[in-house]
Amino acid sequence: MVRLINKSNIDKLAAIVNKILVLQRFFTHIIEINNPQIKPCIYAMWHENQFCIYGIEDKAHLNVLISNSSDGEIIARTVEDWGFKVVRGSTARKGCVTSTMQLITRLKEGECAALMVDGPHGPLHKVKKGAYTLAKETGAPIVPVHWYSKEKTFITLPSWDKMKTPFGRCNIINIYGEPIYVNPEDNEEDVAQRLKAALFDLEKRAPEEFQKAKKLKLWKKGK
Numbered sequence: 271m272v273r274l275i276n277k278s279n280i281d282k283l284a285a286i287v288n289k290i291l292v293l294q295r296f297f298t299h300i301i302e303i304n305n306p307q308i309k310p311c312i313y314a315m316w317h318e319n320q321f322c323i324y325g326i327e328d329k330a331h332l333n334v335l336i337s338n339s340s341d342g343e344i345i346a347r348t349v350e351d352w353g354f355k356v357v358r359g360s361t362a363r364k365g366c367v368t369s370t371m372q373l374i375t376r377l378k379e380g381e382c383a384a385l386m387v388d389g390p391h392g393p394l395h396k397v398k399k400g401a402y403t404l405a406k407e408t409g410a411p412i413v414p415v416h417w418y419s420k421e422k423t424f425i426t427l428p429s430w431d432k433m434k435t436p437f438g439r440c441n442i443i444n445i446y447g448e449p450i451y452v453n454p455e456d457n458e459e460d461v462a463q464r465l466k467a468a469l470f471d472l473e474k475r476a477p478e479e480f481q482k483a484k485k486l487k488l489w490k491k492g493k
Contacts, residue, residue, distance in 0.1 A: 284344045297439040299489045300325030303479050305446045310377045310410040314401045317389040317431040322417035325444040329353040331381045337390035377408040397462040411449035414468040418476035441489045445472050
C-alpha cells in the first residue's frame, strides 16, 4: 500500500497545509479562559485538541513536542511558522530520551512545554507518562487545557483522535484547569488519573464558559 505521505511529496503537502492554515488564521479567534500564566509550565491536552496551542499567547517561549513521523514533519513545519519552538520525538517511544532531555532543559530555563498526552498514536484518552516525567524532573506544574466552540465551523475530522479544527470563521475558547503539581512521592498512575479527570472536567465545563464569553462579547473586545 502506498503511503499518502512520503519523502517524495512531503514538501508539496507541507506547503499546501501551511497555505490552508495561514488563510485560516484570519478567521480563527481564540480567547483564553483562566490561563494561570505560570512559567515554566507543561500545557497538557488530548491529541484531538492539539491545534489549541495556537491560542496560547506566548508562542516564542513554548516548546511543542511533535513526533518524528512524516505527518509530524508537516505539523512541525507549520508550528514553527506560527512562532513556536519544536522538539521532535516522543516521551514514550524511540528517541524519547533525547526529546525528554531537551524539554527538561528548556523547562529548567524557564520556558514552557506543550504535550498531547495521548499521542502520537493513542489509545484515545489514555494519558501517557510524558507530562508526569517532565513535572517530576523539573517541578513545573502540569496545566490542563481544552478548546471548544459551539459554532458549526468547529469540525471534527475522521481521524483516530477525532481531531477538532476550525474551518472558516470561528470563535473558540481555550479553557485551562488548575495546575497539577507532582510531588516526589506521587506515582505515575495517580498523576495520570488526576490529569485525565481534569481534562474531562474542562470538556464538561466548556459549553457553559463559551456561552458566558458569547454574552460578554469577549471576542469583539479582543480579550
